[in-house]
Amino acid sequence: MTDLTRVVIISGEGTEPGTIEPHTGRPTLRAIRARLTRERCGGDRWAQAIAHVTGHTGVSLETDDLVYWHAAYDRALTD
Template sequence: MINLTRVVIISGEGTEPGAIEPHTGLPTMRAIKARLTRERCGGDRWAHAIAYVAEGEGVNLETDSPRSWPPAYDRAFKD
């Protein structure tokens, strides 16, 4: 079971790197998927949700594929 209390949402348009924001809503898959739907604006934008797993490791919540957890994600929680 993945801990959903530390999740970042990465969203943007086109090939731009995108904005990194912490998910501050309820720590449930339903709330995270609702946030991704809003971020995607009916297909005009892209968005991913990455959950923290361990030091330097994360997982894409929609695909269950491993992702890195760079320091920029940690900084999103401090801003």
């Protein structure tokens, strides 16, 4: 089971890089998926959620694929 206490939401429009924000809601998949739905605004925007695993490794909460955990994600969680 993935630790859902260190999750970032990355969202934006078009091909822009998007913004990185911490998920501050309940640490459940249901709450995170609900936030992604709101962020996507009915298809006008894109959004993804990444949970920290260890070191520089994260996991996409929608695809379960391992992804690179950027230093910017740590900064978003500590701001």
